[in-house]
Amino acid sequence: MAAPNRLSWSMKKVLESREVFHELQAMHMLHSAVFSIRRLYLQMQGEHEHVRWKRIVCNNKASPKTLFVTWLILHGRIATKDRLFSWGVTVDNCCPLCNATCEIISHLFFECTFSQSIWTVCQRHLKVVVIRRQFDEEIHAVAMKSKRKGAIAQLYCMMFVEAMYQIWLQRTAKIYGGIVLNTEANYRQICFRVASIFNDDIRQLLIC
Template sequence: MNIPQQASWMVRKIMEARKTIQQLPEVKQRQSVIKQIYLGLLGNHNKVAWGALMFHNEARPKSVFTMWIQCHGRMLTADRLTKWGIQVNPRCNLCNSADESHMHLFGECSFSRAVWCRLLKWLQMCDASVIPWTQMVTWVIIQSKGKSCKARILKMIYAEYIYGIWKERNNRIFEEKSRNAEQIAREVACICNIRAQG
């Protein structure tokens, strides 16, 4: 059926949606028609490993969003900006010992590791601080699955940690202000403590 030209934009959208739905496989059961249509439109996608970190995370929305960008590897670190032809200082502003990259900033940087180790100590998980960062993310994902209090707090701590490191990096670059690892760890712990109680 052709869509009339004089139809409003809303009618045209409905008619286009009708064509899309008609192309979907036939609905088998009458009880869950909407669910079957939704799943048909959604398509088959693999579940991401870090999905457990995102859902039911009680961290601040800006922290969860920053963590989502970090999980996608899309943080605008110096190495990415350089690839785009933007002239930036390639050194890590947190430790000044290596070039800034996604992996370095959140895992290999001595400053970031110091913050993470303090947070794990606060959680009484000191034995996990010796795990390499590539395995640490997997460890956090595994530990944060489920609805236990420990899983909820670890999800929140991880999101606030990512945000805290990113914020400190930006403060050092754009505002020329800096704090030490202890101050950042205390701020993250305080935020998580307040949000866990409320």
């Protein structure tokens, strides 16, 4: 039944919410002794696949632009050359950083020798055992670290997203004729952005 026009906006919304209960087949909740907003919310959400990397983005202190680029990468929405080529935007789908193969997300992060060297240096400075992983495996490893609360775990997760952001900046610079830095210079750029956010105690971990 449609809400009468003479009612206020708020009352119309209250009455229209009945349709939500009918669609969700949740009318029984109204007759329960205790009504739970949480139960209704979960029922409205439905069943969805668990996003295992959510803490990499949500619990990260990196800058908004870094996290946005990371979000695009993790969703597979970043405009790599293979996607641009499939859209007919470019005639070349070769990785601009190594010129060895097609530029897809899994190659750019971190199969490409250029990007691989940057992430390797970051890991070594954090005194982490360097293990060469596929993109999905690397995401899983960082996601597991993101569940920890220690300073090293926070630093590792932030270095990870900043490394991906720096690689994306360098890739774009190479395409559009900008300055491409060497591995050590790229690492310094990453460290600068990380150090500008954390306190002195965590900054010490970058130089020890």
